[in-house]
Amino acid sequence: MRQFFTIASNAFMELVRQPVFLLLMTCSALFSVFLGLSLFIVYSTWAAFRGSHYFFGNYISPFYSPEIFGDSPHNWFGPKPTWWPAWLIFSPALLVLWAPGGFRLTCYYYRGAYYKSFWADPPACTVGEPRKTYLGERSFPLIMQNVHRYFLYLALVFILILTYDVWKSLWFVDPTTGKNVFGIGVGTVVLAINVVLLSGYTFGCHSLRHLAGGFLDQFSKSPTCYRAYACVTCFNRRHMLWAWLSLFWVGFTDLYVRLCSIGVWTDWRIV
Numbered sequence: 001m002r003q004f005f006t007i008a009s010n011a012f013m014e015l016v017r018q019p020v021f022l023l024l025m026t027c028s029a030l031f032s033v034f035l036g037l038s039l040f041i042v043y044s045t046w047a048a049f050r051g052s053h054y055f056f057g058n059y060i061s062p063f064y065s066p067e068i069f070g071d072s073p074h075n076w077f078g079p080k081p082t083w084w085p086a087w088l089i090f091s092p093a094l095l096v097l098w099a100p101g102g103f104r105l106t107c108y109y110y111r112g113a114y115y116k117s118f119w120a121d122p123p124a125c126t127v128g129e130p131r132k133t134y135l136g137e138r139s140f141p142l143i144m145q146n147v148h149r150y151f152l153y154l155a156l157v158f159i160l161i162l163t164y165d166v167w168k169s170l171w172f173v174d175p176t177t178g179k180n181v182f183g184i185g186v187g188t189v190v191l192a193i194n195v196v197l198l199s200g201y202t203f204g205c206h207s208l209r210h211l212a213g214g215f216l217d218q219f220s221k222s223p224t225c226y227r228a229y230a231c232v233t234c235f236n237r238r239h240m241l242w243a244w245l246s247l248f249w250v251g252f253t254d255l256y257v258r259l260c261s262i263g264v265w266t267d268w269r270i271v
């Protein structure tokens with residue numbers, strides 16, 4: 001009898017071992033995604049509404065760039081306009097952050113990630129839907145996600161602006177002469193890495209891939225499109241990795257500029 005129970009329990013364990021392992025792996029992966037995205041949303045919302053400590057000398061936080069109106073020397077059109085309604089909260093980040101935020105929110109990778117980790121619909125790939133009519137992203141409100149391709153155009157402009165911010169971060173005011181002199185600080189490196197990671201993420205966008213060559217039937221007729229397509233594909237292969245690295249680093253870049261501005265961290269000069 002004891003032998004029978006041993007064999008039965010071994011058979012049972014063998015049967016459930018793999019599904020339980022897969023279930024635990026899936027849950028922990030989904031929880032990590034949930035946690036990572038939640039932390040970023042909470043921090044970036046807090047930072048965007050602060051409206052202060054977003055620049056430090058020649059550095060500006062990527063959450064606040066371009067600073068259309070604002071109190072820093074980085075502003076494009078002067079300080080907060082006088083016509084701004086008194087009842088409406090003002091922060092330079094709120095004027096621009098909707099564009100990169102919308103780009104991430106509608107990203108094909110993030111869509112899959114937050115559909116699964118935030119409301120488990122679908123719970124995972126290839127898992128059947130518990131309803132008769134599956135409308136997916138072909139009806140309102142999720143059909144709005146198709147706006148992603150337009151956010152891509154804005155994201156490309158933001159890459160140029162953030163690259164210009166890196167250029168500005170190479171010029172420091174000499175306290176003795178008052179002139180701008182070339183230099184590299186740790187903040188310069190932080191801002192530069194941010195642009196590299198955001199570029200890797202943006203240039204691997206599925207919509208950009210389609211734009212580069214997805215509309216062609218024969219690549220042989222357009223070698224330029226083929227090269228562009230191959231380049232985007234190269235970034236696209238690791239789109240998830242670029243997405244997470246750039247998400248983390250853009251938040252860290254804001255934190256770096258903020259803590260330098262408050263005086264908690266010292267920006268060391270390398271050159």
Ligand code: FES
Nearest residue numbers: 107108109205206
């Ligand atoms: S699909 Fe992820 S950025 Fe476009």
